[in-house]
Amino acid sequence: xxxxxxxxxxxxxxxxxxxxxxxxxxxxxxxxxxxxxxxxxxxxxxxxxxxxxxxxxxxxxxxxxxxxxxxxxxxxxxxxxxxxxxxxxxxxxxxxxxxxxxxxxxxxxxxxxxxxxxxxxxxxxxxxxxxxxxxxxxxxxxxxxxxxxxxxxxxxxxxxxxxxxxxxxxxxxxxxxxxxxxxxxxxxxxxxxxxxxxxxxxxxxxxxxxxxxxxxxxxxxxxxxxxxxxxxxxxxxxxxxxxxxxxxxxxxxxxxxxxxxxxxxxxxxxxxxxxxxxxxxxxxxxxxxxxxxxxx
Amino acid sequence: xxxxxxxxxxxxxxxxxxxxxxxxxxxxxxxxxxxxxxxxxxxxxxxxxxxxxxxxxxxxxxxxxxxxxxxxxxxxxxxxxxxxxxxxxxxxxxxxxxxxxxxxxxxxxxxxxxxxxxxxxxxxxxxxxxxxxxxxxxxxxxxxxxxxxxxxxxxxxxxxxxxxxxxxxxxxxxxxxxxxxxxxxxxxxxxxxxxxxxxxxxxxxxxxxxxxxxxxxxxxxxxxxxxxxxxxxxxxxxxxxxxxxxxxxxxxxxxxxxxxxxxxxxxxxxxxxxxxxxxxxxxxxxxxxxxxxxxxxxxxxxxxxxxxx
Numbered sequence: 001x002x003x004x005x006x007x008x009x010x011x012x013x014x015x016x017x018x019x020x021x022x023x024x025x026x027x028x029x030x031x032x033x034x035x036x037x038x039x040x041x042x043x044x045x046x047x048x049x050x051x052x053x054x055x056x057x058x059x060x061x062x063x064x065x066x067x068x069x070x071x072x073x074x075x076x077x078x079x080x081x082x083x084x085x086x087x088x089x090x091x092x093x094x095x096x097x098x099x100x101x102x103x104x105x106x107x108x109x110x111x112x113x114x115x116x117x118x119x120x121x122x123x124x125x126x127x128x129x130x131x132x133x134x135x136x137x138x139x140x141x142x143x144x145x146x147x148x149x150x151x152x153x154x155x156x157x158x159x160x161x162x163x164x165x166x167x168x169x170x171x172x173x174x175x176x177x178x179x180x181x182x183x184x185x186x187x188x189x190x191x192x193x194x195x196x197x198x199x200x201x202x203x204x205x206x207x208x209x210x211x212x213x214x215x216x217x218x219x220x221x222x223x224x225x226x227x228x229x230x231x232x233x234x235x236x237x238x239x240x241x242x243x244x245x246x247x248x249x250x251x252x253x254x255x256x257x258x259x260x261x262x263x264x265x266x267x268x269x270x271x272x273x274x275x276x277x278x279x280x281x282x283x284x285x286x287x288x289x290x291x292x293x294x295x296x
Numbered sequence: 297x298x299x300x301x302x303x304x305x306x307x308x309x310x311x312x313x314x315x316x317x318x319x320x321x322x323x324x325x326x327x328x329x330x331x332x333x334x335x336x337x338x339x340x341x342x343x344x345x346x347x348x349x350x351x352x353x354x355x356x357x358x359x360x361x362x363x364x365x366x367x368x369x370x371x372x373x374x375x376x377x378x379x380x381x382x383x384x385x386x387x388x389x390x391x392x393x394x395x396x397x398x399x400x401x402x403x404x405x406x407x408x409x410x411x412x413x414x415x416x417x418x419x420x421x422x423x424x425x426x427x428x429x430x431x432x433x434x435x436x437x438x439x440x441x442x443x444x445x446x447x448x449x450x451x452x453x454x455x456x457x458x459x460x461x462x463x464x465x466x467x468x469x470x471x472x473x474x475x476x477x478x479x480x481x482x483x484x485x486x487x488x489x490x491x492x493x494x495x496x497x498x499x500x501x502x503x504x505x506x507x508x509x510x511x512x513x514x515x516x517x518x519x520x521x522x523x524x525x526x527x528x529x530x531x532x533x534x535x536x537x538x539x540x541x542x543x544x545x546x547x548x549x550x551x552x553x554x555x556x557x558x559x560x561x562x563x564x565x566x567x568x569x570x571x572x573x574x575x576x577x578x579x580x581x582x583x584x585x586x587x588x589x590x591x592x593x594x595x596x597x598x599x600x601x602x603x604x605x
Contacts, residue, residue: 004503004504005504008400008504009400009401009402011397012397012398012400012401013401013406015393015394015397016394016397016398016401016406016410016414017410019394019410019414020409020410020413020414022472023413023414023416023417023472023476024413024416026428026431026432027416027428029428029431029432029439030427030428030431033431041437042436042437044442044443045434045436045437045438045439045441045442045443046431046432046434046437046438046439046442047439047442047443088320089320089321089324090321092317092318092320092321093317093318093320093321093322095314095317096314096315096317096318097318099314102311102314103307103311108318108322111322111325112325113605115325115329115330117585117588117589118333118581118584118585118588119329119332119333119581120329120331120332120333120334120335120336120577120581121332121336121560121577121578121580121581122557122560122561122564122573122577123335123338123339123560123564123570123573123574123577124331124332124333124334124335124336124338124349124574124577125328125332125335126564127335127338127343127349127570128327128331128332128335128349131345131348131349132331132349133327144328145328146328148324148328149321149324149325149328151325151329154321179313180313180314180317181313181317184317205419209419209420209421210421211421211422211423211537211541212536212537215565216565227421227423230421230423230424230427231423231541234423234426234427234430234541234544235544235545260437263427263430264427264431267424267427267428270421270423270424270427271420271424274419274420275416278412278416278419279412282412282415285415286411286415286480
């Protein structure tokens, strides 16, 4: 390796180490702060090197665990149901649109595409979902609005079906008397696992991270997802205690609240599942990002 | 007559199941996308919940008159556009720069590790980002006020009450959260470049810097142009979470944190001023649509293949 190359290697590593550190250190600060002693925080603030560790925040979380578990349950439920439904609806729309012989296919594809260019925005969407469909404070509110299907994913899948599923295979299956539903289920889906994995991953992440629908359509704390609980605690640190099932202990719980470390602990609870799952889905994720970009 | 009827029957039998499959998706588009588009008409109405969306009285352009009489209209338009311009330019420079450096790295394991780490911020929700920012900027306990500023001999700053710092903070957070993703996209484009170009350039004695300027950047410029124009097409929209969650909805910061999306949200959910917020929403949808068409038109002029339509 010559001198110039070595200089490039060094500077590239330096910049990337700095950039990576900038991406990771905030998470580290969060985790360390959550296991710091409450009084140490009051004295020295959130820091990477606390004077004293302590688990008050997690003790407190354990006392309030039923609410946290409930919110986790809601999040898991909407993620699983939402992602499954989304994959189903998306692929069922994408497959017919991928068939070049479908009468009216171009017009239907345009109806789909137009939703990417123009939309009604928050106010009409809100009024239609709440006034016409009365979706407020239901589980559907966390699953349906905005998230269930988007035109971009449909177009992505349609392109994949067009390029990956060979037309002769479909034709010969049709000759053998297979119906369209059978062909979709037995031929198209098994051949399209990569795109299903990619879209499923992005949809799953979108459901897991969604706080927007909860903020707009849900006021009942029983229906709060994990993100909604996090969102509420940011502005109202006593949210958990005041919604505790044992209301007689509520004032007691508020009095003992280690508020500064507790904020960090609840955020750790929110971020850990993603950090644990990330190494497993990383490969598909990076692949999916580049598919999306090339076709986008 | 009978013959054509038969042919129609055969066609229906052949394609009927395909149309059937599309029904759930088309119903969803109707509810989630098309009804709200028609619902935009409420911007011209005096909304009355008892009369419903379609039954409320028409009031012409009154809502727009009120909106554009306030100083808010100018403020939110200015903020939305200026932030997007900053995001597009700074995001582009950082993402392309990091992608080029990432491509230079010979050690495969290190390269993969860097890639994994810089995507991390992309994976978390804006609510969690607001917690991370809070750990840094909290007035009493934040890392910046308690550790960094004292080390520099500076006084603590009341971050959540001082609008003048927020343009920098929001640009930083936006780049922090999104640059890793954009970087991977550019990296894929760079990896796709034929290595022969570089081999020939090296034989001719071109330096790395020359290779980057004369080979890498020109060859990935279609991707750069496309992503930039997509950004310009969305210049009237903003990431609601970034502007709502990260400044913690702090009223003292509205001067520099209020954008069209947050204005519409607050009008609808917190102030109950549907007229004003539906007018702002209509303004956003319309101008946004024109900008998408315009940017696509420009892409077509430059390179037909990269155009969306």
